[in-house]
Amino acid sequence: MDSQRINGGKSNLLANGVVDPVRAPIPVPEGRLVAHSPGHQGTWHWYEGHARGTGELARRFAEPWGGGDLAYRLGRDHDTGKGACAWQEGLIEEATTGRKTKRPPHSDAGALLFARTAERCPALLPCAGVIAGHHTGLSAWSEVRLRLKALMADSSEVDEAIHRVAAVMPAILDGSCPPAPDWLDPRDKIAVEMLVRMTYSAVVDADRLDTAAHFRPGTHRRPHPGMPELWERYEARRQESLAERQRSKGASWLDKLREDVYQEALEAAAGQPGVYRLHLPTGAGKTFTGGGFALRHASVHGLRRVIVAVPFISITEQNAAEYRSLLDSPEQGPPVVLEHHSAVNVEAPQQHAPQSTGAPTNTHHDGKRGWSNRWAKLATENWDAPFIVTTTVRLIETIFGNTPSATRRLHRLANSVIILDEVQALPDRLLTPILSGLRELVEHYGVTLVLSSATQPELAALNPWRSGLPQRDVVSDPAPLFEQLRRVRYAWRTGPDVTLASIAAEAAEHDQALVVVNATKDANQVHRIWLGSNHDENPGVLHLSTRMTGGHRRETIQAAKQRLEENLYTLLVSTSLIEAGVNLDFPRGYHARSTPESEQQAAGRVNREGKRPAKDSVMTIFDPRDGLNPEVVYNTCAIAAASRRFGDGLADPDDLDVLRSYYQHRYNLQAGRHSKDPNGATGEVIEALRAKLHYPEVARRMRLIDNEHSVAVVAIRSQLGEEARQAAQKAVDQLRRGLPTPATYRTLQDHMASIPQRELELAINAGHVIEVAGDLQQWVGPYHPQRGIEPPVAQQ
Structure with a gap:
């Protein structure tokens, strides 16, 4: 390599891609190899340190399943291709001049090195794919195998890298095959498949962490407490919470049942x-x-x-x-x-990128895909x-x-x-x-x-x-327990006269009622019926669906809960998202025909606290002729199995024996x-x-979540305060620049909604969405203060 190019630089490319013109990197001595650009102290990430550091960390991650030696070998050798002169010179030029260079892919050499040693233990041969895809992802083994076969026949393009790395780390040529976990049966392809996945995970995480430690040294966190300490903390605080509840509200039979x-x-x-x-x-x-x-x-x-x-x-x-x-x-x-949690895949290729150039996507250059870069990946939650x-x-x-x-x-x-x-x-x-x-x-x-x-x-x-x-x-x-905690009785409403409008009208006759429907379009329709022709907002008429942002949904649930506790007029229409984990207590409920498990889950929002007699707390299952057919939303075999067992004159959805028969029939129809x-x-x-x-x-x-049917969007509501809107927009801008942090995703969770895929093109043409990153869109069109992003039909 040219020592003039190595030592003559006047600037340093920092981890965030910004050139620091003050601190030049230390020279690279003859015979040394580098793995990454200098960190903020101007110190290179030496190849040997990164290889051994990644290997040891991967070993520690994989030891619980007996794969420590295997993960060490793959982690140690994953970057062998970086030994090539072209790769080394390209990185050094970037670091010393600040100009981007195109470096050759560096995964083939390590993959070939492992494949050669694994010839005597063929069950481990697919683990060569761990190195082959450590930046770009796990590829199909058939493709990796073809590439390895070609390299076995002619290894000239990787030999230089292997020999240069072997000069500083001779152990890579020892030729020994690491042992497989003693439980692995080579004939069990599913076991092999999962072993490759788990080992890949250990190596990739070790690689990212060792790299991050180079660029951000001294950021070690205090160790987490062990499980015995956490268990004691959990139990002590649980007992304190129970005691406080009983002091304020008094002990109840339900408290004793839960404690038992x-x-x-x-x-x-x-x-x-x-x-x-x-x-x-x-x-x-x-x-x-x-x-x-x-x-x-x-x-x-x-x-x-x-x-x-x-x-x-x-x-x-x-x-x-x-x-x-x-x-x-x-x-x-x-x-x-x-x-x-996040409803967006920020690594997905942009769905509407221009297609006219015909240029192939480069997925090899340091694993970059579209907007993303390695620094964004280092911030991914692990x-x-x-x-x-x-x-x-x-x-x-x-x-x-x-x-x-x-x-x-x-x-x-x-x-x-x-x-x-x-x-x-x-x-x-x-x-x-x-x-x-x-x-x-x-x-x-x-x-x-x-x-x-x-x-x-x-x-x-x-x-x-x-x-x-x-x-x-x-x-x-x-x-x-199911008998003791039975808090509703079921009723059934079927026939040609049953419509969304008739159920909406019946529910409105009660001071407080919940209506659960099968589609966001149906929820929109019921909410509009309740508001009437003037469509004025009414604080007692509420709507809940995934077309609303997470923060908006949470506000709506809290508003419903408060109104119910204060015994105020409350009508709520919702999609199935209300069926689990939402602590609301309605005296009356309605659910569009679906599956018994869905109906039973929704019934948990009726007489939830058991304050009313079960006979007076009714969950009505209705079959509206104008509502979305449940077969569109739910599994058709599930609907078929349910129709034979549950309904008027048949079993209720909470009959445990019939539920077992229903599930067995449902699975037998499909498996x-x-x-x-x-x-x-x-x-x-x-x-x-x-x-x-x-x-x-x-x-x-x-x-x-099939993106062919649902698209994630971030919507910054005008109803939010200025500070919240600015924080959300800042998070969106961080994603656009490819520099997110874990905090970026947490910030956006409150602003995530979804729309059907079929509406995306309409929204793009109308100027209502703009791309952010991956498959994430930003909604900039109308947002109803109660219903969120409305279906196009409802807007006409």
């Missing part, structure tokens, strides 16, 4: 790790009981963290606040509870906290994604308790791969899984869990005969793709 349930859960927490079912009716204290079980179980068995995944952001926010009050203690250390509250979307993305940002947190699941709250909300179309993946985590990665719901699905009826995976009950006999049967409708095709190690296609098909 809680104590039984603590006894169950001493059981062995595995799969547990937490089957409790609404009002039995499921949130606190689940948290207590998880922390106690983690304390007893030495597990590392608790992860609570819920289907709706509204529940995430509520649960996180409750857990924070019991666990966070600023005076005793860093925050314990990490709330991580779940390094003892108690995580997230969405089911984020959890499934973590397990089945293939991008570095999604999968870098996967290894944090090992030796953890995962609570799947409202487990009945898992989509049938993905159940086979979800259950298969969870089984891998339980059997090989030390996970205890808690299935929490008032409407427990019969998951053991599906192939991945049919044999060899026992399920224990946290509460041994929940049936009496293939075995996990690879392409005729199955519960994700068998995806499971076959997993066996082929086709990571990108699996990630695409495993999206819980």
Whole structure:
């Protein structure tokens, strides 16, 4: 290399891409290799330090599943391609002149190095994909294998890099193959698939953390408290809260019932790790009981963290606040509870980028994709906290994604308790791969899984869990609890005269009523009917849907709660987002025909506190001839199975025995005969793709929120104060510049809404949305103060 180019620079390219003209980098001695630009002290990130640092950190991450040596080898050798002269000279020129240079891809050399050693242990050969995709994501193994085959035949383009790195780190040529975990069966392709994922996660996170430590030294946090301490803190504060509640409101029979349930859960927490079912009716204290079980179980068995995944952001926010009050203690250390959810994928390619140039997208240059850059990725949350509250979307993305940002947190699941709250909300179309993946985590990665719901699905009826995976009950006999906590009676309204207008009119005859419908369009229509022809705002007539921002929804829920407590006139129409985790107590409810679990969940918002006789608290299931057909929203097999069992003259949605029969029938209508049967409708095709190690296609098909139907938008409401609007706009601008931080995402959560994909083009043409980053749009069109972003038909 040219020493003049190495040492003659007058400036330094900083981590944020800004050139510092004052401090020049220290010279690179002959025979040394660099991995990253100098940090703020002007010191290079030397190659050997980064390689060993990444390897050791990856080893520590992978040791819980017996993959420490494998992860070390992959982490140590992941950047071998940076040894090439062209790569070294390009980085040094950038750092010394501030001018961007095009450096060659650097993943092939390390991938080939590992593939050569893995020839004698073929089960580990696909782990070469960890290095091949450590910046760009896990590729299909068939593609990686073809590339490796070509390199095996002619390695001239990577030999230089390997030899130069070997000169400073001779160990890379020792030729030994690291051992596989002793539980790995090479014939089990699903086990191999998950091992690659977990190892990839460990290496990617180690790489990002070691790089971040170079650019931001001295930012080490105080260590988190251990699980025994957190369990004691949780229990002490729970008892304090209960005592305070009883002092202010007096003890009740419900408090005693909840305490009995809680104590039984603590006894169950001493059981062995595995799969547990937490089957409790609404009002039995499921949130606190689940948290207590998880922390106690983690304390007893030495597990590392608790992860609570819920289907709706509204529940995430509520649960996180409750857990924070019991666990966070600023005076005793860093925050314990990490709330991580976002409705946007900021790494997605821009959907409406110009297509006329025909230039190919470069996905190799240091992993850059469109707007994003490596500094943004270093700010991605990696779940390094003892108690995580997230969405089911984020959890499934973590397990089945293939991008570095999604999968870098996967290894944090090992030796953890995962609570799947409202487990009945898992989509049938993905159940086979979800259950298969969870089984891998339980059997090989030390996970205890808690299935929490008032409407427990019969998951053991599906192939991945049919044999060899026992399920224990946290509460041994929940049936009496459902009888004790029965707080509603069901009524049924069907026939040609039943319409949204007739139900809206009937509900308006009551001082307080809840109406749940199947579509945002239907919710909009009912709300308009209630307001009348003048469409004036009425504080007692409320609307709730995903077309409203998270902050707007929370304000609406709080307004409804306050009006109900003050016994004021309150009508609320909502989509299904109200069905779980929303603490409202209406005397009367209506629900458009759907599935029994959805209807039962919504019934939990009627007579929630049990202050009224059950016979006077009615949940009416209605079938409006002008409402959205439930088959459009819900699984058609679920509707078919439900129609044979629930309805007028049949069972009520809370009949446990009939619910079990319903779930078994529902799954039997869909499931293939075995996990690879392409005729199955519960994700068998995806499971076959997993066996082929086709990571990108699996990630695409495993999206819980299908962006073909829903688009995330950020909407900054005019009703907000000036300070809040400025903070939201600043966060949007940070995303546009590609420089977000975790705080950026947290700020935007209050301003996220969604619209159907089919409306996006109309909104673009009307000038109502502008792109921000990835698949995130900013809504700049009309925003109704009560209904949010309205359907186009309603605006005409």
